[in-house]
Amino acid sequence: MSGRPTAWRLLTQNAVVAFGLGLLGVLVLIVLAAPVLPLLDPNVTDVLHRLKPPLFPGHPLGTDQVGRDILSRLIWGTRLSLAVGVIAALTAAFVGSVIGLSAAFYGGLADTLLMRGIDMLMAFPYLLLALAIVAALGPGLFNAMMAIIIVNIPFFARGVRGGTLSVVNADFMAAARLSGLTNLQIIATELLPNVLPGIVIGVSTTIGWMILETAGLSFLGLGAQPPQADLGGMLGEGRNLIQVAPHVATIPGVVILLLAVGINLVGDGLRDVLDPKLKSGGLARTHARTAAARGEERRRGLTPAGSDARLPLAVRGLHTQFTVGRQVYKAVGGVSFTVKPGEAVGLVGESGSGKTVTALSIAGLVATPPGKIVQGEILHHGEDLVDAPMARLQAVRGNSIAYVFQDPLTTLNPLMPVGEQVAETIRRHQGVPRAEAWRRAIALLESVRLPDAAARASSYPHEFSGGQRQRVGIAMALANNPEVIVADEPTTALDVTTQAQVLALLNDLRRERNAALVFISHDVGVIAELCDTVYVMYGGKVVESGPVADVLQAPAHPYTQRLLACVPVLGHPDRKIEPIPGLPPATNALPDGCAFAPRCDLAEARCRSGSIELVAVSGEHLARCVRVAA
Amino acid sequence: MSGAVLSTQDVVREFGGGRRWFGTPRPQVRAVDGVSLAVPRGRTLGIVGESGCGKSTLARMMVGLLLPSSGAIEIDGASVAELARTDRKALHRKVQMVFQDPLGSLNPRKTVQQILEAPLRALHGMERAARRERVAELMSLVSLRAEFAERYPHEFSGGQSQRIGIARALAANPEVIVLDEPVSALDVSVQAQVLMLLADLQARLGLTYVFISHDLAVVETISDEVAMMYFGKVVERGPRARIFADPQHEYTKLLLASIPGARQKT
Amino acid sequence: MLNSYILRRLLLIAPVLFGVTIIVFLVISLVPGDPAKAILGTFATPEAVAQVRHDLGLDESLPAQYGIWLFNLLQGDFGRSYILHKPVIVEIMARLFPTLLLAGVALVLSSVFGILLGIVAAVRQNAWPDKVITVAVLIGISTPSFWLGILLIFWFGVRLAWLPVGGMQEMFGGGGVWDVTRHLVLPSCALAAVAGAVLVRLTRGAMLEVMRQDFVRTARAKGLPERRVIFVHAFRNALVGIIPVIGLEAGFVLGGAVYIETVFQWPGIGRMLVSAISTRDILLVQGGVLVIAFAYVLINLLADIAQSLLDPRIRAG
Numbered sequence A: 001m002s003g004r005p006t007a008w009r010l011l012t013q014n015a016v017v018a019f020g021l022g023l024l025g026v027l028v029l030i031v032l033a034a035p036v037l038p039l040l041d042p043n044v045t046d047v048l049h050r051l052k053p054p055l056f057p058g059h060p061l062g063t064d065q066v067g068r069d070i071l072s073r074l075i076w077g078t079r080l081s082l083a084v085g086v087i088a089a090l091t092a093a094f095v096g097s098v099i100g101l102s103a104a105f106y107g108g109l110a111d112t113l114l115m116r117g118i119d120m121l122m123a124f125p126y127l128l129l130a131l132a133i134v135a136a137l138g139p140g141l142f143n144a145m146m147a148i149i150i151v152n153i154p155f156f157a158r159g160v161r162g163g164t165l166s167v168v169n170a171d172f173m174a175a176a177r178l179s180g181l182t183n184l185q186i187i188a189t190e191l192l193p194n195v196l197p198g199i200v201i202g203v204s205t206t207i208g209w210m211i212l213e214t215a216g217l218s219f220l221g222l223g224a225q226p227p228q229a230d231l232g233g234m235l236g237e238g239r240n241l242i243q244v245a246p247h248v249a250t251i252p253g254v255v256i257l258l259l260a261v262g263i264n265l266v267g268d269g270l271r272d273v274l275d276p277k278l279k280s281g282g283l284a285r286t287h288a289r290t291a292a293a294r295g296e297e298r299r300r301g302l303t304p305a306g307s308d309a310r311l312p313l314a315v316r317g318l319h320t321q322f323t324v325g326r327q328v329y330k331a332v333g334g335v336s337f338t339v340k341p342g343e344a345v346g347l348v349g350e351s352g353s354g355k356t357v358t359a360l361s362i363a364g365l366v367a368t369p370p371g372k373i374v375q376g377e378i379l380h381h382g383e384d385l386v387d388a389p390m391a392r393l394q395a396v397r398g399n400s401i402a403y404v405f406q407d408p409l410t411t412l413n414p415l416m417p418v419g420e421q422v423a424e425t426i427r428r429h430q431g432v433p434r435a436e437a438w439r440r441a442i443a444l445l446e447s448v449r450l451p452d453a454a455a456r457a458s459s460y461p462h463e464f465s466g467g468q469r470q471r472v473g474i475a476m477a478l479a480n481n482p483e484v485i486v487a488d489e490p491t492t493a494l495d496v497t498t499q500a501q502v503l504a505l506l507n508d509l510r511r512e513r514n515a516a517l518v519f520i521s522h523d524v525g526v527i528a529e530l531c532d533t534v535y536v537m538y539g540g541k542v543v544e545s546g547p548v549a550d551v552l553q554a555p556a557h558p559y560t561q562r563l564l565a566c567v568p569v570l571g572h573p574d575r576k577i578e579p580i581p582g583l584p585p586a587t588n589a590l591p592d593g594c595a596f597a598p599r600c601d602l603a604e605a606r607c608r609s610g611s612i613e614l615v616a617v618s619g620e621h622l623a624r625c626v627r628v629a630a
Numbered sequence B: 001m002s003g004a005v006l007s008t009q010d011v012v013r014e015f016g017g018g019r020r021w022f023g024t025p026r027p028q029v030r031a032v033d034g035v036s037l038a039v040p041r042g043r044t045l046g047i048v049g050e051s052g053c054g055k056s057t058l059a060r061m062m063v064g065l066l067l068p069s070s071g072a073i074e075i076d077g078a079s080v081a082e083l084a085r086t087d088r089k090a091l092h093r094k095v096q097m098v099f100q101d102p103l104g105s106l107n108p109r110k111t112v113q114q115i116l117e118a119p120l121r122a123l124h125g126m127e128r129a130a131r132r133e134r135v136a137e138l139m140s141l142v143s144l145r146a147e148f149a150e151r152y153p154h155e156f157s158g159g160q161s162q163r164i165g166i167a168r169a170l171a172a173n174p175e176v177i178v179l180d181e182p183v184s185a186l187d188v189s190v191q192a193q194v195l196m197l198l199a200d201l202q203a204r205l206g207l208t209y210v211f212i213s214h215d216l217a218v219v220e221t222i223s224d225e226v227a228m229m230y231f232g233k234v235v236e237r238g239p240r241a242r243i244f245a246d247p248q249h250e251y252t253k254l255l256l257a258s259i260p261g262a263r264q265k266t
Numbered sequence C: 001m002l003n004s005y006i007l008r009r010l011l012l013i014a015p016v017l018f019g020v021t022i023i024v025f026l027v028i029s030l031v032p033g034d035p036a037k038a039i040l041g042t043f044a045t046p047e048a049v050a051q052v053r054h055d056l057g058l059d060e061s062l063p064a065q066y067g068i069w070l071f072n073l074l075q076g077d078f079g080r081s082y083i084l085h086k087p088v089i090v091e092i093m094a095r096l097f098p099t100l101l102l103a104g105v106a107l108v109l110s111s112v113f114g115i116l117l118g119i120v121a122a123v124r125q126n127a128w129p130d131k132v133i134t135v136a137v138l139i140g141i142s143t144p145s146f147w148l149g150i151l152l153i154f155w156f157g158v159r160l161a162w163l164p165v166g167g168m169q170e171m172f173g174g175g176g177v178w179d180v181t182r183h184l185v186l187p188s189c190a191l192a193a194v195a196g197a198v199l200v201r202l203t204r205g206a207m208l209e210v211m212r213q214d215f216v217r218t219a220r221a222k223g224l225p226e227r228r229v230i231f232v233h234a235f236r237n238a239l240v241g242i243i244p245v246i247g248l249e250a251g252f253v254l255g256g257a258v259y260i261e262t263v264f265q266w267p268g269i270g271r272m273l274v275s276a277i278s279t280r281d282i283l284l285v286q287g288g289v290l291v292i293a294f295a296y297v298l299i300n301l302l303a304d305i306a307q308s309l310l311d312p313r314i315r316a317g
């Protein structure tokens, strides 16, 4: 648990939430202290002093239509409203959770019956159902509370069932079963602790509603009965006096508002802390392009571009970082490579090596926030894409530099026919009319050998298999005859046999059109088959590069050597696989010197300080290791 | 096969079927369609297939998490389905499982200590002190530092989490471990560590493995026998060397030819 | 493909409506005490009580009572109101349109403004428009709509005297469309404010969520202008999650209409329900609740159909 901020710390760190907590705390303290505060009796009438305005001597908030002290009634009323809201929320949450949990855990008929019943209840506007229940039970605070509880149970039951279902199918539930735990133990130690945060969020975000709803029933005269009054009841009494004595209705409303604001703020804060989805960096909107440091700062230390400038792509000294909280992740720490026309360049590395971030940086597609290009240039025929005007960058994207992404299921828009997704990019860059774009899209889909392309162009992504979807992805990338195709692990999500077909297709088509390829993969075998040049990445840097044959047949860098040694090779089952000890480095805590030093058995003192440069092994073959230096 | 510790006989598992509310029949799928296999004690059976071939369903049936629609699975001569109904604890003392997603198979709200103690207490009824000792032993068995036991799963990397998953399986002291794609979520350098660990544990503890994977090279490295699955059926099985050197079934040939680099190297 | 989903959805409506009648019937028949006595008062003669019990069908078994009740219901017979001395259906029909008008206008207002402001807040996340909207939303969801109604009456009706504050008696009497519109402004705004606040929040969250997804990156990688990325790719996907909530909001405004009609003396079903509850006019309550619940079920049906038209995955089932 060391270093992990507690929920409470996280809660109070957020100024807005802290404000909510403070507000709520003050209100709760006051109502808890009501019995000992020097308050007038809330129910004593004094007709002589009726409808006195606030600040009237003896009545700080004035009096109501029968001369009762508003301050006193307000505090006692708030006490009542708060109590009812909390009790109602807790009860509804408890009953709803039991129903939702059992429905999800036991499934089958129990689930069907329970959830059908819940569906029926949810077929009513809930306030109306509450009214019907109050109509049946008769007016009164307790009955109103019961009604509010009953109509809120379905919401909890549904929510908890959903949350439970996602946990029930988790592998750790199966693991608990295999560990010999009984159903009851599994519910208590595996299921509940994981569902509970969701329930807490549910309660904290609905207490506010419940207070408003019970206040509403009292307002209509169906809840608290005179002379007892909760906030809603006071509002209801003051309603008809709005013209003569506006304070009678206004003040209780303000208190309800404050109470609800406090509760909602705290509820939202709790949700942010407990919901893992929101925890990791929060929901930040991604911008249209990756943020970048200003020109001079970014080009600091770069040599002027030479003949590289004429190439379709030259990445020079690229540094891309992610800032999350106080942590800075140096995902890419100075990567340079060039792509000649028609060349196939491979970037290979393990997760966290920076290969994907490098690929996305090319067209400014790294998510911002939190990503930022802090140093380096991306030259496309000499033009720096990093600070090209937005319109210019958009004219390059999908046109002369096109992408194929990893998981074709999530990278295609689920609501758009695949043909339209291809045609859209044709219209964007070729400016042809709709019909023509559609015709070309079908021709492209035929060229990627999508069966029955003309008819299936109107189908949606979910109607295709993974391999077919990736064919669509390739068609989209080829649509405008790009000079460079950046393919980020395009076949990792596919089965082995499909993978081979899709790779062959991608390679054939890009050769036909003489497009260069930047191919990102963790699979040395794929790179060996597809690429001319390879860059091996580790800890955000290129550690070795050169012609594929040289690098993979005669690796010079210890990391490359050991990486190759730990991959099982088909047909050589008896070759000893030698794992690399330890873990790849975290990019927020890169060591000085060689990032591989902690795992390298050849490491020596000079590996651990300064910066180690790429040096030539032979000809084009470079490596970043002190032992290579001649 | 004599000496088989785990065997399946014509195992079938169907999903779906039945009718919807308004009488439209629901499609029925045979995820596993008549599989017969046997694993000799102390050896490794590799099962290879692509997604949807039924290999994970088969794995879950082998450990009693799912029951077969028909056919029999036996462990040590006892029926798995029978044990799953009558004496689950006895079953899980014999056979355990390691899952594909290392993090997903660990309860995020329990410490490693609690995760590892659960089977010790529930399956072996061990006392507190004995449990502590055994947890330390298990941690060192999978090469994790003992002080990691007090941490929560999210503090570990994928490879470390998978070691914890393996330790959890070992805690039951089983004869057979079914490994469902145990290394496919891991980076190659870490994958190699886990493969070596598995080989080492087998040698030391005499474990029997059923190793399920889509990765032919990995299966070839670790298995003694190999079965190829395709659409719920075993289309080819035999000793490792034979399968890889002289594949008989068209599907096996296609799969072997699809491996990147395979064409070059030969 | 398309029709099979809608057909299935239409077929499903029957059991839901059936369930709604059962629940309404059960709730009302659980009334403690004798409704006949409640209607006639404590001093009624036993004969009179027996007569009323017979009229209400209370001397039959519960399932039989339900059967008779449902049978009558299907013929449009909701019973008679003992207080108003007329058939329930007549009273409801007179009041249905004003309620649907009020709720409908509020729903449209809250949806349009809710979604628009939600998009603005998402697209300008953390800039001042987002902050202003976020604060407004917080106040919106924390304000009781009936209190907001009272404040609106006080400011715009009494202080500024811009708009009429109530007293809308006859929908089609004399005043014409302009008169109805003037009367509608304050109550529909009060009703729409809270519902709209909820939608702003939801839309903002949904947009932010969708904008992070891979296909948005794909759209950008294709070089599409940001406007098209946001509205064609992101917003349409966000809408799939927003539409069902608009369906739920319909329930919120239909229920909230009870408060607003009371505050603004709007001649709708909500106000009728409140007074029927206090006079224990059970059959009127029953009829009112049923009719509104039916309307709600139908609106949700429309929302589901709209959602399926947008999302091919739902059509596929």
Ligand code: SF4
Residues within 6 Å of the ligand: A557, A558, A559, A594, A595, A596, A597, A598, A600, A601, A602, A603, A604, A607, A612, A624, A625, A626, A627
């Ligand atoms: S620089 Fe040193 S630590 Fe790094 S790879 Fe070379 S020998 Fe190993």
